[in-house]
Amino acid sequence: xxxxxxxLEEKVSSTLYDLTHLEINTIIKDEMVASKAPASPRLxxxxxxxxxxxxxxxxxxxxxxxxGTPLDGxxxxxxxxxxxxxxxxxxxxxxxxxxxxxxxxLFDNTVKIALxxxxxxxxxxxxxxxxxxxxxxxxxxxxxxxxxxxxxxANKDTFNFDDPETINTFRFMSSRDAExxxxxxxxxxxxxxxxxxxxxxxxxxxxxxxxxxxxxxTRISQAFADKPIPFINGMHDEAISxxxxxxxxxxxxxxxxxERLIGM
Amino acid sequence: MNLLLAYRSYKELILNGxxxxxxxxxFLFVDIRGNVTGDMLVFVGPKSPIAFxxxxxxxxxxxxxxxxxxxxxxxxxxxxxFKGLTLLPVVLVWLFGIGLSIPYVFWKYEHICAVITGENxxxxxxxxxxxxxxxxxxxxxxxxxxxSLLKYVISIVMWLFRMVRLIRNRKVKELQG
Numbered sequence: 001x002x003x004x005x006x007x008l009e010e011k012v013s014s015t016l017y018d019l020t021h022l023e024i025n026t027i028i029k030d031e032m033v034a035s036k037a038p039a040s041p042r043l044x045x046x047x048x049x050x051x052x053x054x055x056x057x058x059x060x061x062x063x064x065x066x067x068g069t070p071l072d073g074x075x076x077x078x079x080x081x082x083x084x085x086x087x088x089x090x091x092x093x094x095x096x097x098x099x100x101x102x103x104x105x106l107f108d109n110t111v112k113i114a115l116x117x118x119x120x121x122x123x124x125x126x127x128x129x130x131x132x133x134x135x136x137x138x139x140x141x142x143x144x145x146x147x148x149x150x151x152x153x154a155n156k157d158t159f160n161f162d163d164p165e166t167i168n169t170f171r172f173m174s175s176r177d178a179e180x181x182x183x184x185x186x187x188x189x190x191x192x193x194x195x196x197x198x199x200x201x202x203x204x205x206x207x208x209x210x211x212x213x214x215x216x217x218t219r220i221s222q223a224f225a226d227k228p229i230p231f232i233n234g235m236h237d238e239a240i241s242x243x244x245x246x247x248x249x250x251x252x253x254x255x256x257x258x259e260r261l262i263g264m
Numbered sequence: 265m266n267l268l269l270a271y272r273s274y275k276e277l278i279l280n281g282x283x284x285x286x287x288x289x290x291f292l293f294v295d296i297r298g299n300v301t302g303d304m305l306v307f308v309g310p311k312s313p314i315a316f317x318x319x320x321x322x323x324x325x326x327x328x329x330x331x332x333x334x335x336x337x338x339x340x341x342x343x344x345x346f347k348g349l350t351l352l353p354v355v356l357v358w359l360f361g362i363g364l365s366i367p368y369v370f371w372k373y374e375h376i377c378a379v380i381t382g383e384n385x386x387x388x389x390x391x392x393x394x395x396x397x398x399x400x401x402x403x404x405x406x407x408x409x410x411x412s413l414l415k416y417v418i419s420i421v422m423w424l425f426r427m428v429r430l431i432r433n434r435k436v437k438e439l440q441g
Binding site for chain 2: 022023024028039187190191194195198202203223227232234236238242243244245246247249
């Protein structure tokens with residue numbers, strides 16, 4: 001068959017979603033990260049997995065006093081025993097499952113925890129983010145043609161990216177050698193990884209999603225809503241204005257192309 | 265100037281997958297990133313590598329005097345980069361048009377001179393007609409055609425980048441023995 005129908009449908013619908021929706025996030029970071037994000041999708045995923053791993057541990061330490069030491073002998077109540085510490089499919093599956101379990105634990109024990117509802121909600125939302133994005137990553141990794149190591153029986157065993165040693169080997173390869181193990185992503189999939197890595201585990205204080213159908217949703221973190229800062233609001237507005245202006249140009253081009261295609 | 269801006273924007277987009285504008289105030293930095301679909305991320309954080317709590321950062325925002333003015337400049341820079349993204353397709357069509365026109369002008373040189381000197385104006389105008397059509401088409405359809413052309417240009421540029429990288433790596437490997 002010339003093309004895969006499901007893949008084409010998914011591409012069309014995701015492109016349509018991208019063209020019909022805009023997302024603007026304003027994030028307050030608590031520290032500066034000096035290193036630049038890597039260009040390799042494999043290394044971007046590894047960065048992301050490390051951030052999620054670290055966040056699960058930090059949150060686990062924070063709530064340790066309410067739940068005690070884990071019974072299974074793990075060091076951390078949320079992270080549990082690490083079976084996969086790389087950034088392959090199984091590593092993200094593990095992260096997703098741990099985040100889901102941790103979120104459920106917090107949700108079921110809200111009465112037991114001596115924190116305000118907002119603080120607890122923020123942490124539950126963070127765990128939800130780890131779960132959702134990890135599942136998105138897994139979904140992309142299972143797509144046909146994305147992971148060359150998955151389909152090639154020779155590479156499947158020797159290049160297991162759930163093993164951190166493989167990442168280290170990959171990191172020091174020349175571009176030519178690394179290319180054969182690199183993920184083959186389209187632009188949209190790469191943007192999903194980059195955005196997930198950029199946002200990481202930072203707190204989003206303002207988020208605006210604009211749909212072409214006219215729906216505009218703005219989410220504001222409770223802490224920021226209680227004490228809004230005009231400067232941050234101003235920056236968010238400015239970002240929306242640039243984004244919408246660029247979007248208009250994009251839409252105009254798409255409409256023009258459409259007109260040309262149907263011969264108007 | 266505008267062409268340079270467009271070139272820089274596309275180079276950044278191809279190399280990093282996004283375009284970025286950054287500024288630093290007295291205590292804080294503002295980092296704005298936009299991707300090709302228009303989605304944006306705005307980061308505000310402390311300049312120093314020490315971790316701060318959110319209330320501390322909010323306090324720093326209120327005392328960082330330069331940040332507001334500098335962030336406006338950063339937004340302006342990003343706005344220009346986005347403008348550059350929409351400019352290149354238009355420029356490409358014009359360059360393509362000029363590329364086609366030059367051999368034509370050489371070919372019909374005598375007829376074009378005839379229009380300028382005032383001899384045989386009718387034949388001269390008839391000869392100039394394809395050039396006029398090219399200019400009008402470029403003016404009206406530059407945006408649309410440009411984006412279609414751009415796809416191929418970007419593919420060629422990315423292929424060239426890959427080739428350069430491969431050649432460079434081979435040299436390093438050979439040097440290492």
